[in-house]
Amino acid sequence: MSITSVTYSRKYPTGPFLNETIGVEITLEENQDPLEALAEAKKLTDAFHVEANPHLYNGVDAVGSKPFLEAVTLIDERELLPVHDINQEREAVSIENATTLEELATVKPKDKKLMTAYVKRLQELSKPIINV
Numbered sequence: 457m458s459i460t461s462v463t464y465s466r467k468y469p470t471g472p473f474l475n476e477t478i479g480v481e482i483t484l485e486e487n488q489d490p491l492e493a494l495a496e497a498k499k500l501t502d503a504f505h506v507e508a509n510p511h512l513y514n515g516v517d518a519v520g521s522k523p524f525l526e527a528v529t530l531i532d533e534r535e536l537l538p539v540h541d542i543n544q545e546r547e548a549v550s551i552e553n554a555t556t557l558e559e560l561a562t563v564k565p566k567d568k569k570l571m572t573a574y575v576k577r578l579q580e581l582s583k584p585i586i587n588v
Contacts, residue, residue, distance in 0.1 A: 460484055461481055461484055462481070462494045463481040463482075464497035464501055466498075466502075470509060470512065476505070481497075547564075547566075550562070551570065551573050554577060554581065555581075557578070560578060
């Protein structure tokens, strides 16, 4: 059996649900070691990816110099908008707008922040009202 060429390709993550596949085929010269050619193909593929996507790396020279997943960063470093849970918002508004202990008792906070707001509102509503 004679090997005349080697092919290497790799799929690189470039973002959430985004990938880039890069590959190279090397035709072997006479007496060239196929494993060495494959290693070279891998180096070329990695180098091309790093050069084409510098925004994905935090000062990393090559894909192999650090575990690859540690080297990948967010493509767009904008501050992400917080994800809102409509039920949490409803609970927060209910806590804030409660005017009696009975109203407040209908709210069942499931979150630490909401529980803190709940306890604070409970303390406010529990204070005795002094009419002078």
